[in-house]
Structures are given as C-alpha cells and as structure tokens.
Amino acid sequence: MIVEQIKNCIKRGEVLPGEKMPSERTLASRLSVSRTSVKEAYSVLESSGIVEIRQGSGVYLLINNVEDIMNKLQALIRGQSANMIDLMELRQALEVDIAYYAAYRRGQQDIVKLEQSYLQLEQAVFTNRLAAEEDLAFHMNIAKVARNYLLAQVMNMVSDQVLIGLEDSRARSLDVPGQSEQILQEHRAIYQSIKDGHPSSASAAMRKHLENVKQRYL
Known part of the structure; x- marks a missing residue:
C-alpha cells in the first residue's frame, strides 16, 4: 500500500527524479502507518533501483526517466508471476x-x-x-x-x-x-x-x- 501511494505521488509530479522523498515520519503520518513500515517500503524501493537512501540526508528519487520509474513501481507492486x-x-x-x-x-x-x-x-x-x-x-x-x-x-x-x-x-x-x-x-x-x-x-x-x-x- 505504501509503495502504491509513493507511485501515485511520483505520478502526480509531487517528487521529481533527483529530489528528496518525504521523510519516514511525514509519510507515516500521512498514510497512518508505522515508521517501520515506511522504512521497509523505502528499502524495497532502494533494492529495486527506484530510490537511494543516503544516511543522514534522506531518501532520494533516482535521476531517471519518470516513465521508467513508473514501470519499475508497477512491476514491484504486481510482482513476478507466481508459481x-x-x-x-x-x-x-x-x-x-x-x-x-x-x-x-x-x-x-x-x-x-x-x-x-x-x-x-x-x-x-x-x-x-x-x-x-x-x-x-x-x-x-x-x-x-x-x-x-x-x-x-x-x-x-x-x-x-x-x-x-x-x-x-x-x-x-x-x-x-x-x-x-x-x-x-x-x-x-x-x-x-x-x-x-x-x-x-x-x-x-x-x-x-x-x-x-x-x-x-x-
């Protein structure tokens, strides 16, 4: 659900490639979820090559084509075709x-x-x-x-x-x-x-x- 919300945020142009993503605290408050869940979501996004987590600085949307980011997010949400x-x-x-x-x-x-x-x-x-x-x-x-x-x-x-x-x-x-x-x-x-x-x-x-x-x- 958090990844889906982040996808919609990017799609609306609220965060552009290279820009800083909302903090864990901000996103947790906005979505009424725990900061741990947001942290896990950001970790998943980082491992998928969508964001970069910079210690002491925050989470940044990687400089990339927005359409490519959308495709990666959709693939992440959809997941691999299950056995x-x-x-x-x-x-x-x-x-x-x-x-x-x-x-x-x-x-x-x-x-x-x-x-x-x-x-x-x-x-x-x-x-x-x-x-x-x-x-x-x-x-x-x-x-x-x-x-x-x-x-x-x-x-x-x-x-x-x-x-x-x-x-x-x-x-x-x-x-x-x-x-x-x-x-x-x-x-x-x-x-x-x-x-x-x-x-x-x-x-x-x-x-x-x-x-x-x-x-x-x-």
Missing part, C-alpha cells in the same frame, strides 16, 4: 475460511450482489468468453461478504496474481469440452451454500473447487 501451485495453495489457505465466514455473516444485500456476480460469470461462460475477470470478481465479492478486513486486504494484495493465474487456467479450460461448465457448477455450489447460510458446506465447496483447479492445472 501456479504456490498460488493455489495460498488461495486455499485464505478462501476456504473466507467462504465459511461469508456463509455465516451474509445478509440479504450480500446475497443479491453475490448472485449478480455469479450471473455475470455464468453469462461469460455461456458466451464462451475467458471469464477470468468475472471469476475474480466472484471470489473478491465473497471476500467482502466475509466481513473480515484483514482477509479482504490480503485478497486485494494478491488479486493481480490471482487474475494472472485465472487467465492461465481458464485459457486451458476453454480447450477442454465441458470443463468451463464444470467449473461454473463448482462456483454455483459455493454461491448456493453461502446463500443458504451453511458455513461448513461453503468452505467444503470452496476447498473442492480450488483443489480441482489445482488438479486440472497439474
């Missing part, structure tokens, strides 16, 4: 419990929104589209319904990686007759369990879906 199996294990660790809490805490408005995202996914599948973005939107919606701020934040942090994985796995599925429809049914089972307010069934349906995604990839 698919590592990504699936991370999703299992997060989303099985997310589905449980979503089924436990969902309200009527949550059900309406979740149904809308499911129907958008269904439409994408029936029209033979890749449906990666609709798939991601469905899972992100469940994270919101779970009403756990930290779980939702972690899902937001890895959403770019998840989308890359979905684009890969769904492209493979399009080449296998009937597989996209099977995946849709797995999503339907998750949605129905959350709608019906059955936490254990929802987590089981999510676990089965993510395990199937991993097995199909393998």
Whole structure:
C-alpha cells in the first residue's frame, strides 16, 4: 500500500527524479502507518533501483526517466508471476475460511450482489468468453461478504496474481469440452451454500473447487 501511494505521488509530479522523498515520519503520518513500515517500503524501493537512501540526508528519487520509474513501481507492486501451485495453495489457505465466514455473516444485500456476480460469470461462460475477470470478481465479492478486513486486504494484495493465474487456467479450460461448465457448477455450489447460510458446506465447496483447479492445472 505504501509503495502504491509513493507511485501515485511520483505520478502526480509531487517528487521529481533527483529530489528528496518525504521523510519516514511525514509519510507515516500521512498514510497512518508505522515508521517501520515506511522504512521497509523505502528499502524495497532502494533494492529495486527506484530510490537511494543516503544516511543522514534522506531518501532520494533516482535521476531517471519518470516513465521508467513508473514501470519499475508497477512491476514491484504486481510482482513476478507466481508459481501456479504456490498460488493455489495460498488461495486455499485464505478462501476456504473466507467462504465459511461469508456463509455465516451474509445478509440479504450480500446475497443479491453475490448472485449478480455469479450471473455475470455464468453469462461469460455461456458466451464462451475467458471469464477470468468475472471469476475474480466472484471470489473478491465473497471476500467482502466475509466481513473480515484483514482477509479482504490480503485478497486485494494478491488479486493481480490471482487474475494472472485465472487467465492461465481458464485459457486451458476453454480447450477442454465441458470443463468451463464444470467449473461454473463448482462456483454455483459455493454461491448456493453461502446463500443458504451453511458455513461448513461453503468452505467444503470452496476447498473442492480450488483443489480441482489445482488438479486440472497439474
């Protein structure tokens, strides 16, 4: 989040190449985070060749093309394309419990929104589209319904990686007759369990879906 804020600051021209960046104290106050977190963010930026930390002087944006700096920052935020199996294990660790809490805490408005995202996914599948973005939107919606701020934040942090994985796995599925429809049914089972307010069934349906995604990839 801090790196994202710094990127926006540079993009707006608030700090130009060669100029001094805001101090740890200033940035921590502005973003309502700890100075330790800001220090770690600056260390990451330095190792990526974006800033230079000068002891006793401060942090400076390296003299460089602003577009190049933007590209480096975006790559840093997005990260390297994750190993698919590592990504699936991370999703299992997060989303099985997310589905449980979503089924436990969902309200009527949550059900309406979740149904809308499911129907958008269904439409994408029936029209033979890749449906990666609709798939991601469905899972992100469940994270919101779970009403756990930290779980939702972690899902937001890895959403770019998840989308890359979905684009890969769904492209493979399009080449296998009937597989996209099977995946849709797995999503339907998750949605129905959350709608019906059955936490254990929802987590089981999510676990089965993510395990199937991993097995199909393998």
